[in-house]
Amino acid sequence: xxxxxxxxxxxxxxxxxxxxxxxxxxxxxxxxxxxxxxxxxxxxxxxxxxxxxxxxxxxxxxxxxxxxxxxxxxxxxxxxxxxxxxxxxxxxxxxxxxxxxxxxxxxxxxxxxxxxxxxxxxxxxxxxxxxxxxxxxxxxxxxxxxxxxxxxxxxxxxxxxxxxxxxxxxxxxxxxxxxxxxxxxxxxxxxxxxxxxxxxxxxxxx
Amino acid sequence: xxxxxxxxxxxxxxxxxxxxxxxxxxxxxxxxxxxxxxxxxxxxxxxxxxxxxxxxxxxxxxxxxxxxxxxxxxxxxxxxxxxxxxxxxxxxxxxxxxxxxxxxxxxxxxxxxxxxxxxxxxxxxxxxxxxxxxxxxxxxxxxxxxxxxxxxxxxxxxxxx
Numbered sequence: 001x002x003x004x005x006x007x008x009x010x011x012x013x014x015x016x017x018x019x020x021x022x023x024x025x026x027x028x029x030x031x032x033x034x035x036x037x038x039x040x041x042x043x044x045x046x047x048x049x050x051x052x053x054x055x056x057x058x059x060x061x062x063x064x065x066x067x068x069x070x071x072x073x074x075x076x077x078x079x080x081x082x083x084x085x086x087x088x089x090x091x092x093x094x095x096x097x098x099x100x101x102x103x104x105x106x107x108x109x110x111x112x113x114x115x116x117x118x119x120x121x122x123x124x125x126x127x128x129x130x131x132x133x134x135x136x137x138x139x140x141x142x143x144x145x146x147x148x149x150x151x152x153x154x155x156x157x158x159x160x161x162x163x164x165x166x167x168x169x170x171x172x173x174x175x176x177x178x179x180x181x182x183x184x185x186x187x188x189x190x191x192x193x194x195x196x197x198x199x200x201x202x203x204x205x206x
Numbered sequence: 207x208x209x210x211x212x213x214x215x216x217x218x219x220x221x222x223x224x225x226x227x228x229x230x231x232x233x234x235x236x237x238x239x240x241x242x243x244x245x246x247x248x249x250x251x252x253x254x255x256x257x258x259x260x261x262x263x264x265x266x267x268x269x270x271x272x273x274x275x276x277x278x279x280x281x282x283x284x285x286x287x288x289x290x291x292x293x294x295x296x297x298x299x300x301x302x303x304x305x306x307x308x309x310x311x312x313x314x315x316x317x318x319x320x321x322x323x324x325x326x327x328x329x330x331x332x333x334x335x336x337x338x339x340x341x342x343x344x345x346x347x348x349x350x351x352x353x354x355x356x357x358x359x360x361x362x363x364x365x366x367x
Contacts, residue, residue, distance in 0.1 A: 051217060052214075053215065155231075160215070160234060
């Protein structure tokens with residue numbers, strides 16, 4: 001696959017289905033550890049022009065918390081989870097009842113940071129687990145890295161070296177919604193251009 | 207009324223006073239601003255990667271890489287009639303947004319910044335001001351009437367560069 005622009009509708013459908021299976025499993029995990037009902041947006045497999053990436057979550061300057069993990073193994077890629085900081089605070093309140101959340105100067109305390117990284121770890125782990133079962137290719141996630149900053153700034157540093165050849169990036173995107181407090185968690189999976197062919201082959205749509 | 211033109215990833219844009227060129231939410235990318243105060247013409251290159259080596263020429267988007275985008279911005283400004291000898295540059299961005307873990311580090315920001323400096327040195331364009339590196343995202347607006355850049359970092363007041 002020279003350029004993600006050449007992906008056919010059938011291939012994109014298969015990738016979206018992959019997103020569906022992964023995020024279904026991740027949503028179940030999230031519902032279990034939050035002990036709340038979680039709905040899931042219908043996943044999409046999008047081919048986005050570079051210029052549009054920075055505006056994906058509420059505009060390029062929106063302050064968000066990002067958790068970034070690498071997908072390692074025969075099929076490699078990147079996994080990024082973005083939530084507005086207000087949502088992160090509510091998530092932490094639900095996860096650590098009675099604990100006073102420390103968020104000042106755009107930074108969380110150590111406990112909060114560790115907890116949010118674990119959220120990323122669990123979501124990515126359960127997502128990839130479902131994909132590993134489906135594709136019979138083991139996929140592991142790296143340790144999560146976390147940052148709070150402008151959405152555009154977090155996204156550009158994750159995608160830029162995936163766009164050396166193409167002017168577009170392929171993103172499998174979904175969002176989890178907790179309806180009680182309307183918390184939205186955005187998840188993006190970006191297959192490495194180098195392992196895309198292999199992935200399509202495994203999905204039977206090469 | 208001055209117009210504000212945003213410059214997206216892997217894009218180059220030039221303009222003239224009184225207009226404004228802007229980039230919002232810059233992480234590891236590096237923004238190269240070039241300006242000629244005599245003609246009040248200037249431009250921005252939104253560089254996303256350091257080096258185009260190894261990319262097949264027919265697939266190469268020169269606006270993406272430091273080694274090709276910086277000369278292209280210079281050339282575009284030359285065609286627009288600037289005095290090359292009065293051109294200066296300002297360099298912004300090149301942060302490492304995600305702290306490295308045991309498994310990986312993304313150090314594109316630093317490589318981008320170094321590659322932009324190399325390219326500017328080759329062209330002989332002096333760097334008048336710089337705000338690069340660190341772990342913070344940046345936004346900027348460049349006014350073509352003065353060449354001044356308003357720089358925004360979340361949680362801080364706007365600075366002039």
